Amino acid sequence: MDAHQEVNSYKLSPYFQFLTFVLENWIVLFTTFLVLFLTTSIFNKFISPLLHEKYKEWLDYHETLTAMKTALEADYEDLWRNPEFCLIFIKLYDEYQVLLNEARSDPEGRMRRYSSFNKYQMLNLKE
Structure with missing residues (x-):
């Protein structure tokens, strides 16, 4: 070279x-x-x-939360002695809380104080 x-x-x-x-x-x-x-x-x-709010509408968050809340508030008087039922109930309640938190959050993941999903916060559990 x-x-x-x-x-x-x-x-x-x-x-x-x-x-x-x-x-x-x-x-x-x-x-x-x-x-x-x-x-x-x-x-x-x-x-x-x-889009975040539209996804909640398209995925029927209100109907899903209503169905989950109804299932959680049902009278399970005879089943509380069954440990399997208790575990399944706790898992359903946990998933309910996860979905509710997602429904109440904004696109950045922060919880909104005022939301149309606030009506699902209180559960009337029967003993």
Whole structure:
């Protein structure tokens, strides 16, 4: 290899080619990143909260919580002595609480103080 080829060999490097591409197209790259950032921000701020509430409507959270609450509030007087029943009841109650917390949360997962799902908080368990 002669000296001229060694001096220009860095131009064949992928890093140099990438850097050259970035410097030649910096306006397009900057515009692309700006548009992606704005699109993501708009989606997270406006569209995602609407979709979050629509998903709750489409998945029938109200009907599911009503059915679970009815099952939990039913009279199980004879079954409380059965340990298997107690475990299943506790699991159902746990899943009920998980679904209720999800229903009452906003898209970021924070609990909302005022929600249409607050009516499901209190259970009237029969002894």
